[in-house]
Structure formats: C-alpha cells, structure tokens
Amino acid sequence: MSETSGQATEILLPSSTVALFSRDQETLVAARDIENDWRFARVKLHVEEGDVLTATEAYKEISSPELIIIQTEMIDDSLAGQLEDLAEHCDEGTSAIVIGPDNDVSLYRNLIDMGVSDYIVKPVDTQIMADIIAKTMIEKIGVTGSRLIAFLGAKGGVGTSSLVQAAAWGISDIMEQKTIIIDVGGGWSTLGVGMGFEPSTTLREAVLAAENNDEDNLKRMLFDASDKLCVLASGGDVMLESSVTSDQIECLIDMLMVKYPVVIADLSHAPPELEKAVVTRANQVIVVSTPTLPSLRLSRSLIQEVKDIRGGNDDGIEMVVNMQGLAEVSEVEKSDIEIAMDREVSTIIPFAASVFIDAENKGKKLIGDKEGEKIVKTALLPIVSKVIDGEVLKSGEDSDDEESGILGGFLNKFKAK
Numbered sequence: 001m002s003e004t005s006g007q008a009t010e011i012l013l014p015s016s017t018v019a020l021f022s023r024d025q026e027t028l029v030a031a032r033d034i035e036n037d038w039r040f041a042r043v044k045l046h047v048e049e050g051d052v053l054t055a056t057e058a059y060k061e062i063s064s065p066e067l068i069i070i071q072t073e074m075i076d077d078s079l080a081g082q083l084e085d086l087a088e089h090c091d092e093g094t095s096a097i098v099i100g101p102d103n104d105v106s107l108y109r110n111l112i113d114m115g116v117s118d119y120i121v122k123p124v125d126t127q128i129m130a131d132i133i134a135k136t137m138i139e140k141i142g143v144t145g146s147r148l149i150a151f152l153g154a155k156g157g158v159g160t161s162s163l164v165q166a167a168a169w170g171i172s173d174i175m176e177q178k179t180i181i182i183d184v185g186g187g188w189s190t191l192g193v194g195m196g197f198e199p200s201t202t203l204r205e206a207v208l209a210a211e212n213n214d215e216d217n218l219k220r221m222l223f224d225a226s227d228k229l230c231v232l233a234s235g236g237d238v239m240l241e242s243s244v245t246s247d248q249i250e251c252l253i254d255m256l257m258v259k260y261p262v263v264i265a266d267l268s269h270a271p272p273e274l275e276k277a278v279v280t281r282a283n284q285v286i287v288v289s290t291p292t293l294p295s296l297r298l299s300r301s302l303i304q305e306v307k308d309i310r311g312g313n314d315d316g317i318e319m320v321v322n323m324q325g326l327a328e329v330s331e332v333e334k335s336d337i338e339i340a341m342d343r344e345v346s347t348i349i350p351f352a353a354s355v356f357i358d359a360e361n362k363g364k365k366l367i368g369d370k371e372g373e374k375i376v377k378t379a380l381l382p383i384v385s386k387v388i389d390g391e392v393l394k395s396g397e398d399s400d401d402e403e404s405g406i407l408g409g410f411l412n413k414f415k416a417k
C-alpha cells in the first residue's frame, strides 16, 4: 500500500527508536538485517517475536518507541480493539505501522482513519522494511545533521591525538554513536599506533575518492576499530609537503557526515589552511593545552582566532587542559588560567602516564582501563555530549511539533475518543 522513494531516504536517519513485533520468521530476519544498513546507525531498533498483544504488554511496563511496527495474520473486527488497547499504553507521539496478509483497500483506509501511519502487505523484505521505516522517521522527526568535532592542539605534543582517540572510544562505546576519526595531519598522523592499524592509504587518496564521489574506494580506506568506531587509515602521505586543499578536506568531511553521526577530526599537526577549514565547519572545537605558560599563551591567541573565524561566536568552543601534574611547580592553577584566558576551562585531565602511554604503546582503547574510562566519562563525554545530546533533544522537540500532523496521529485519534 505504501510507496516509498528510495532516493529520498538515502541519508543517515535521525536518532530514533523503533520496535517491531512479528511472528513471521521472514519478517523477523528482514528486520534484524536492517542492522547492516548504514542509514540506521542512529536508529535503535528492537525486534521481538510477538504480536499486538505482546506489544501492549511490553508498553504497560516501559515507555514506547517513536515507531511501532506490528505484524498481524488476523484481520477481523478484534484488530481495531487491540490496536486501541495498544494505543492506550503508548506514549504521546508514537506512530504505528501494520503489516498484514491481504491487499485490502478498505482495511487500509480503516487503519489510516484510526491513525495508523501505514499498512503494508507481507512479504516484507529488508529493503522494503528499511525504506518504509526511513520514510516514516524522516517525515516524523525530520533530518538532523551529523556532528563534526575538531580537536586542535595549542602546541605540539599536548595530547591532542590521545584525547581524540579517548573521546572517540567514549562516544562510540559508551554513548553508542557510530563515529569516524580522520587525522588531518596527513603524513604526521600517529593514529595508527594508538588505534592499532598500519596506514594503508593517504589523506590525499581519501580526498580524491571523495571528490570523485567514489564511496566504494573510500570504504576500502577505512579501518574498523569496532562495530561503531571507524578510522580513516591514512598516514602514508609525504610529511614535508601539504598535498590537500581546504576545499578537498571539506568535500571529504561532507561525504563522511552523510554516513557517520559523529565525525572527529584530529587537527594536531595539520597544515593551518586545513585547520581553518575544519574549525570553520565544526559543530564543536576542542582546544587542547597543557597548564604551562607557553601553551596557555598560544591557547589564548588560538581561541581568539577560532572565535573570529566562527563569526565572533564563542558557542561550541571548549578549552581542555591536559597533563595536569606533569610539571607541578611550573604549572598555572585553574583559577589563574581562567582569569588569564577570560574564559572557563571546560575540563582538566591529569597527567596519567600509566594510562595514556600504556594504551598508546599497546594500541589499546583508553576506556579499557578503569582509570582511563573514568577520565573519558567524567572529563570528555560531558563536553562532547553538549553537541551530540543537543541533537537528540532537538529530535524530541521536532517530534512534539509533529504530534498534530499525519504521523503522530495514532495515539491522538484514540485518545480523543
């Protein structure tokens, strides 16, 4: 009954929750296969063997997702009552799609009148299911963009790349957001050491693939650190020449942002023109310094420049002080840093050689260590979640707006009775 345009849904879907209840093995397998669809990286999909009654029982206990898909074999007068009962136990704004056995126009009309968003006739393969969910979620929530987070060192060696990796592991493993890291430093990249891969490509090759819109080639250049964290396996570039332009790096970022909810750019050792391009585009710029005078002095000028580039706006600029305690006697206190910088320090990270250097040398993730996990959770995630959570919130606001629209109607129509 539903016609979806694959073209219109070929984008990374907004963060959302979807549940499917079916007793049809083919449908269950098709739904579980959606996990492999890149568009669904931010969609939490719950697939359960069951029917409308199972769903009703479930939502007596827990809050309902944004979209419920129910498959039913039984199309008779009791279906309307059961759907009504389900709606009673769903949260405001929950939409419903029904999968049924017959191509029956009057049934379709009745269900739509009841507030059901769509009626689909089985069999439903993975492609159809994915397109229908995509279409529904886009209409319901709208398309929200991915996030670009740039880490910029005030000075060399302040720990920028280490914090990039630590934050990436936290965002992917703990916040469960599909994330990609790119090192804009080209031949100066040390990511391979910390993330445990041999550079198999160059930043130049990657930007050329992006310019040619060659997704397959670009895909081959990625190293999967886990199922949610991926790294551009570059680093083979020449070191003493810059071979990538700012337009090219933007083109690569554009391409990655279509598929990854979070793109993290390591700007330590990147040429200034590329730093500028990324800083201009980024949703968040994290400036890393140590608590020592030379680094703080550069931070002050750097943050001012970043602010100017971003139209004089301070939003999204964060200052992280790393390696506190490395040289205690010559370090500046947090309160003095804040007075001198005329801004708040977002977080202070202690010098913890056993955690950072050990993780780096062994190519292990920082959050694999208790102390490392604590640093990530308490110092880094609160900062990045300002931009990543913001997006989730926005989705919620959008969905509220939609409640009076076509797709939010499932519940409202029942509740209005």
Ligand SMILES: Nc1ncnc2c1ncn2[C@@H]1O[C@H](COP(=O)(O)OP(=O)(O)OP(=O)(O)O)[C@@H](O)[C@H]1O
Pocket: 153, 155, 156, 157, 158, 159, 160, 161, 162, 163, 190, 268, 269, 322, 323, 324, 349, 350, 351, 352, 353, 354, 356, 357, 360
């Ligand atoms: N908080 C910390 N405690 C202890 N060691 C740290 C800390 N942060 C980073 N390091 C270590 O400091 C060294 C330099 O870190 P890293 O390579 O991340 O710095 P960088 O700023 O990216 O350097 P570059 O300017 O060369 O790109 C690494 O050996 C790393 O393990």
Ligand SMILES: [Mg+2]
Pocket: 160, 161, 162, 190, 268, 269
């Ligand atoms: Mg670095």
